Amino acid sequence: MTSNGHAFLLNPDAVEGPTRSPQARSLPSNSRTIxxxxxxxxxxxxxxAGIVDGQVPDTAAVLDIIDKIVAGASGGKGSVANLIDAVVYLTEMERDYAGMNEEWNKVFASREVGPARATIGVKALPDPRFVVEVKAVAVAPE
Incomplete structure (x- = not known):
């Protein structure tokens, strides 16, 4: 088990592709959901953060902010590694998906540790400077 529970894969022997997310995660019972x-x-x-040279540093910045939120909300017992589920919203799917995924994979190196994830293209986010927004759920030890 990893810090964000157990990964579930319908076909665990399948080659891991560019999107490193399991189909589901299960949680231990002695945890706090955030x-x-x-x-x-x-x-x-x-x-x-915005876009710089075609990269999406927004993603790295968002994951860093989420890391601080989880740490604060768990009394220092959790981090971004405790994410179990995430929804990523992108304003320009064609332009930004690969860059977002590249930054995402720097934090979550495999499906075994990555949260379940959906990525959705949206027309706009609350501020026109935003290109990515992440809504997530984490589980941290009590």
Whole structure:
């Protein structure tokens, strides 16, 4: 078991593709569930990470913010590694999916540790500077 429970794969012997998410995760009973609101890449100085040279640093910034949220909400017992489910919203799926996924895979190196995930293309996010928003659920030890 990893810090975010057990990964479930219908075909665990299948070759792992570019999207590193299991079909489901199951949780231990002695855990605290943390529901994380949609988080965009608003940095501490109020600026937005945005897109730089075709990459989506928004994703790295969002995952870093979520890491801090989970740590704070769990009294320091959890981190972004405790995500069990996530929904990623992208304003430009064709342009940004590969870059988002590349940044995502730096944090979640395999399906065994990645949360279940859906990625949805949307027309707009609350601020026109946002290109990605993530809503997630984490589980941390009590």
């Amino acid at each position: 529901y994380i609101s949609g988080i965009a890449s608003v940095l501490p100085d109020g600026s937005v």
